Amino acid sequence: MKLSLPSLSELYISTEHFLSSHETLVVGLATYAGGMLLLNNLEKIRTENGFASTFFDDYTFQGLNKAQIESPWIVPIMLDNYKPIPQMEDLEEQDQLVGTRAGAMQFITLSPLKNIRRVQELNTEWSNLYNTSIFMYKKKIF
Numbered sequence: 047m048k049l050s051l052p053s054l055s056e057l058y059i060s061t062e063h064f065l066s067s068h069e070t071l072v073v074g075l076a077t078y079a080g081g082m083l084l085l086n087n088l089e090k091i092r093t094e095n096g097f098a099s100t101f102f103d104d105y106t107f108q109g110l111n112k113a114q115i116e117s118p119w120i121v122p123i124m125l126d127n128y129k130p131i132p133q134m135e136d137l138e139e140q141d142q143l144v145g146t147r148a149g150a151m152q153f154i155t156l157s158p159l160k161n162i163r164r165v166q167e168l169n170t171e172w173s174n175l176y177n178t179s180i181f182m183y184k185k186k187i188f
Contacts, residue, residue: 109186110150110165117148119182121171134176141183150184159183 052060065072125131125144132142132154141155154172158181165184172180 110184114148114150114184114186115165117150117184119167119169120145120147120152121169122175123171131175137176137180144182146187149187151187152182152184155181155183157181 122131129145132144136142137154137156141153144152144154146152154169156178158168159166167182169180169182172182
């Protein structure tokens with residue numbers, strides 16, 4: 047028994063038949079694919095131009111309100127014996143909570159987080175204290 051491949055005219059007819067028989071499916075898949083491409087390009091344009099990401103992950107604005115976003119950063123001189131300055135060894139293991147302001151926790155870390163705008167910065171006071179780049183970020187308490 048010998049198998050043969052269909053001719054181009056037969057292939058064209060069967061493709062045309064499939065498209066006409068499943069028009070709703072084809073339109074739906076094309077719309078879905080086109081929409082996903084559009085949204086992906088929109089996200090690239092937004093992040094390249096410094097706008098916030100449209101992804102609502104755990105680190106995007108942290109669900110913070112305007113007062114929490116605009117609250118001043120906690121610097122080393124503000125800490126006291128109740129909350130001592132974290133040791134470098136602790137900071138190398140994990141991000142360290144340095145305090146709260148306006149209902150938002152403030153952390154210091156050695157590496158910047160991705161997809162964060164306005165709630166993260168390279169802090170000079172902390173960087174001078176540790177003699178390395180220290181980043182701060184805010185996160186909602188609950």
